[in-house]
Amino acid sequence: MDSSPIRKAFELARTIENPINLSIGQPHFPCPPNIIEAMNRAAIDGKTAYTLTAGIPELKEAMAEKYQIQNGIEYAKPDRILVTSGISSALFLLFNALVNPGDDCLVVSPYFLMYPSMLKFYGANLLTVDESFTSEELSVFSSKKLKLIIYSNPSNPTGKVLSKEQLRGLANLAEKTGAYLISDEIYELFDYDKQFYSIGKEYEKTITLTGFSKTYNMTGLRLATILADEVVIKTLTTLQQYTVVCAPSITQWAGIEALKTDMSSYIQDYREKRDFVYDSLKAHYEIQKSGGAFYFFFKVKDTDEEFLQKAVKKKLILVPGYIFSPSKHHMRLSFATDWDNLKRGMKALVELASE
Template sequence: MHPWIADRTTSFDSSGIRKVFDLAAKLKDPINLSIGQPDFDVPEVIQDATVDAIRSGKNAYSPTQGIAPLRERLLAEVRAKYPGQDRDVFISSGTSGGLVLSMLSMINPGDEVIFLDPYFVMYPALVRLCGGVPVKVNSYPDFRLDPAKIEAAITPKTKMILVNSPANPTGVTATEDDLRDVADLAAKHNVALLSDEIYSRFYYDGDFASPASHNPDTIVIDGFSKSHAMTGWRVGYVHGPPEIISTMLKIQQYSFVCSPQPAQWGALRAMEVSLDGHIDDYRRKRDFMVQQLSPHFELTSPGGAFYLFPKAPAGETGSAFVERAIQDGVLIIPGNIFSDQDSHFRISFAADDETLRRGAERLIKLAGDNSCSIC
């Protein structure tokens, strides 16, 4: 290792997802079921609002906490959703920026952070970057948020419980009862509760639930990247106890500075855009993929997001199956990128219908099943 490189960078590897994306660039016309972002474009009214902001000179730094109209709109929404709670909000540089600032604000070296396995790839890396200790709670085979397992993982060194519902990579949604119990656990043990809610609008069965409804000290991270296809725009937001938010802002001043101002004006317009049509479309895509694949793969039907996390065929690791799939022109993500286990793989159904049909057909054939109904 080069002598100038900091020791902290050796505690985690580069994202395996990026490696798959690099591979995708080398394939000719792959069936791409790997990308974790919507397949629709940013709605034109949002684009127009952003262009208007650029052309009217709103190109400088914004206040670190974000432009006032967006913050005020978000704060009104948060206060209506959580009446009586003392919560503040600021605009982060994407939800990833919110995660970074959360960890830097609350995690000391040696602190333990509990989250489910499988997990979003960034979680263990960020915990280690801060000198913390990732504590992964096995949620196989159904990927449920089990309060009993969470409680069993709590030690005197536990500083934070991190929940993600709907979850990446499984798409599984936690029940309100389980979220309530975990919220109560965090309060009982005086542990920070961080809720990653970036997929909150991609919720297909029932109503979205947040642990913040049951624990007013919950720190919530959300944003516009997934819901409005604004992944490259870097506009997220965080709300929670004012002292925590103030600390995160202090760090943002010396790191991200602010979210891009023109994109914030686009996000303000995005709050007026209905997503119902897109959500209905993704529910239909979910139903199609579950219907096609469930007879051939062991999988849990996702209640949200746009992912499936099937188990590889018997006798085969997830990474070995993914390698065969990629050789056959189907881009999927090996499950061991998101997990200590190498038994599953991730599919994104954020793709057009024909791509999903072709992808399902190829995967079923790779599973060795010749009874495919769409082949």
């Protein structure tokens, strides 16, 4: 496994004085204080021991309610939920349990880099379909025996929110091919045009991944949940028992408080930033308007690595697109930053477009 190029961008940023860092995949706002207080309280109350492997019942109940009310998933109940140490850990459990060498796995592209890297690690045979897929384009896979289908919705790195029709197409394909459908919904709240839909609402075999990292700036606290049928949950729980053991205890208590926190003002700030980036760049680059998450994935004339070198000369750090797709002519930009940084970044990008 190659060490993550995103980390390399991070290292690069450290060597530049006052960099314009638009490479970071986490919110720039602090974790809301009520969540921190809940975590502190849990620590002071001595809730520092191992928890049940599948997670504390109070969080699983709160998540079941969240899935029912916010995602419209009526069958959600605590026995179908596993609490994990972030979605990264959920992916590890899932791929470890499900994937055998040679299995065909379909990944919607551009993709979160952990999917292909980890799938390859488990010996999977990777198939990709572009996120703009139509039902005809999906039908070429229907005669295959797919082990799993995975995507992030909204997408890291493009901000694309898949349409209901597309999601139904993936669910139909999963049903036909016997694939597990894995829906990574870590950016679900960052849905600027109210387009996000959980396919788990209508396709009960969906494995829905929900994360706390991005929504509440809890990336370092490691918390996520998997909603799936009882057989999958039981298997993954056994595997978690022998590996990760449990998600951090005090973080789980913080998660309950997080679910009660209104994040709408933060989302509105990012919606304005999304609009600002698009309006600043649309005349200068081939760029699709992002619908969610906090990224744009835009085309450049140079190769991505060449463009990065030129950008760095202007103190600007972005992530080269090759790690998210077969294209070597895209850059990922994160607008999860403050206004001053974002304005400096747009100025640098407009200048770069005319060089």
